[in-house]
Amino acid sequence: MKIGIVGLGLIGGSLGIDLRTQGHQILGVSRKETTCLIAVEKGVVDQASTDLKLLSQAEIIFVCTPIATIISTVKELIPYLNPNAVVTDVGSVKGAIAKPCSQLWSNFVGGHPMAGTSEQGIDAAVANLFEGAAYVFTPTAQTRATAVEKLTQIAQSLGANTYICSPEEHDRAVALISHLPVMISTSLIAACLGEEEVKVLELAQQLASSGFRDTSRVGGGNPELGLMMAQYNRLELLRSLYQYRHSLDGIIKIIEQENWENLEQILATNQQTRPQFLN
Amino acid sequence: MKIGIVGLGLIGGSLGIDLRTQGHQILGVSRKETTCLIAVEKGVVDQASTDLKLLSQAEIIFVCTPIATIISTVKELIPYLNPNAVVTDVGSVKGAIAKPCSQLWSNFVGGHPMAGTSEQGIDAAVANLFEGAAYVFTPTAQTRATAVEKLTQIAQSLGANTYICSPEEHDRAVALISHLPVMISTSLIAACLGEEEVKVLELAQQLASSGFRDTSRVGGGNPELGLMMAQYNRLELLRSLYQYRHSLDGIIKIIEQENWENLEQILATNQQTRPQFLN
Known part of the structure; x- marks a missing residue:
């Protein structure tokens, strides 16, 4: 599967490592050119770019930017998205994110992988970060069941324990x-x-x-x-x-x-x- | 030196182990006959008894009973005490203990070794429990300086960091x-x-x-x-x-x-x- 990741920090980078190991083709986007270079060199992604256009072929996209820029990132993504693409985020709050993003893109599902270390950035990205961690998805009334199923399967393939609940x-x-x-x-x-x-x-x-x-x-x-x-x-x-x-x-x-x-x-x-x- | 210990639990027992290793003669008192037997067998004390009379020769006495019985134990001790004996306790509060006990025995100095494990009782007693731990003494205006000095030296010989302050x-x-x-x-x-x-x-x-x-x-x-x-x-x-x-x-x-x-x-x-x- 072609999987996009926007924001190649600890979470985005660690997702890339595990998903690429499973055989998926990973397309990474970062604002910084240097991060793109490191991500390719480290084997976190197959291809990296500072341009969101790279993700036009992706079936699933993880938005792994800081909370403050999730909504604006989803907005910027929309012109490039494949009509069936499933978009999710990894922010640690969901009410403020999942509802506006679902209105922007009906195949958006809020997500929260409860994993981390005290480190930050692409250099902190590691394999198996999500093994045994909780991973919560917060569909709204409008969310398609197939989108939730796809994401749940991916999260479980990372070794995470998945939970479904409302953003609230x-x-x-x-x-x-x-x-x-x-x-x-x-x-x-x-x-x-x-x-x-x-x-x-x-x-x-x-x-x-x-x-x-x-x-x-x-x-x-x-x-x-x-x-x-x-x-x-x-x-x-x-x-x-x-x-x-x-x-x-x-x-x-x-x-x-x-x-x-x-x-x-x-x-x-x-x-x-x-x-x-x-x- | 002859050192008495009343209450052979985690703290009293651990004090006995370290002080006996240093060559002091340790006299232990417990309410329970079985604890006395274990203490002698384990090498925590040289002699043990359920009778406070055993401590009549002790130069320094550590009262290591639970807080609720420290004052009554000091009261019971008085008839047997050598006139120059220094008495201290190991309770984790000092205002409620140090003042009444100092009135009962002028050579009493409140003490609080801040060490412990989650275990209790003589079986939990271990060597070097006080190594690197804080040990606070709380003399009152009436306390003789020599009594505080003696106790400070002993605490430091256990590897503890000593502090002096008022009970309050x-x-x-x-x-x-x-x-x-x-x-x-x-x-x-x-x-x-x-x-x-x-x-x-x-x-x-x-x-x-x-x-x-x-x-x-x-x-x-x-x-x-x-x-x-x-x-x-x-x-x-x-x-x-x-x-x-x-x-x-x-x-x-x-x-x-x-x-x-x-x-x-x-x-x-x-x-x-x-x-x-x-x-």
Whole structure:
């Protein structure tokens, strides 16, 4: 199959490596000429260009650009598209992407492969990045079933576990388990930094160990990523933050009232149920 | 030196192993006869007994019982103590322990070795548990300098990094970097569990990965430990929770107002400053 990839970074490049290994013909587009050269040299793609016209023969196209440029990329693609081409993206929010893109191209299906490393760019692209990862597709009422089937088969051929849900369900779930933890975690760092007693702040820095390290990890990560979550999944993130603040207020009240039985019960429930969220 | 240890669990047992290796004579006391037998057999102590009288010759005594019984153990010890004996504990809160114990015995110095594993009991005791760990001593105005010096030397001989501060400073710092993360983290699990849309809850469980795993780890731990923090460090924990809620409310407001520059600035500051808390 001829498969197009727009945006040859970590995700786009890794998709290229695996799909090319399977025997597909991979056509890659990048804004940068140097990235095109590296992609061909590294064997990520068969052909690369800075011109979207290269993709006129592609049956499936993965748009792997940053979230901010997905919609404009789909718009630019349309004049070149084969009428039966299936277009998908790999953005980590879906409501803001899947609906407008589906209106632009009826064979568009929002996608979100939940894989990555802390590295970025074509040089970070690796084989088997999607092995064992979740890969969510978010068809709308208008999406053709055949388009979803084709993409699901490809994702499964990469070793990913596929899930189908609406864009809203995706954004709500991802807000809870991915975007909310970032805001919770960054608020912890801010609260510790805000300690006004110098001696206590110094001690906190000296004594912090694995509990602080783990709880603060995602909140101390790439600021652009955190910003992007808040900008593109704002309403669902706020909803999860309100849900969280309600839980936190409950814990504070219980400690204020020294309601120890209740606190132990909550801690025990959370200990028992946490494994349901760990695969 | 003759060193006494009351409570032969993970901490007491590990102290015994290291100090005995150094050539000290270790006298161990446990409430359970079987623990005494294991301790002698395992080489954790030279002698063991269920009777505190065994410690009448000890120059230094480590009280390694659970927090709830430290004060009563020190009370019971007094009739047997050598007048110059230095007594210390290993509890993870100090305000509730160091002051009353110092009033009971002027040569008492609160201590907190910040080491551990997820295991408990004499069978979990290991060599070199304190190597590289922080070990805090919390003398009060009445504490003799010689007592603190003796304990500091012993802690350093175990490979620990020693810190001296007041019980209040200890409890405040530990609330921020250890007890607060537990409550933040358990509130995350509770907020996710509280999701009312069944499909979203299921998706959240399926899609959760390393961000959720790390941020929820300490909140899904031993409920007794979390309860103990809240009970014995209640005021400082509440203070840190109020500080945290203030940070969280700030983040929520910024997202509500779409004040993206401000959010990016906070995230960037937190990314830059987090390493100050990681040794």
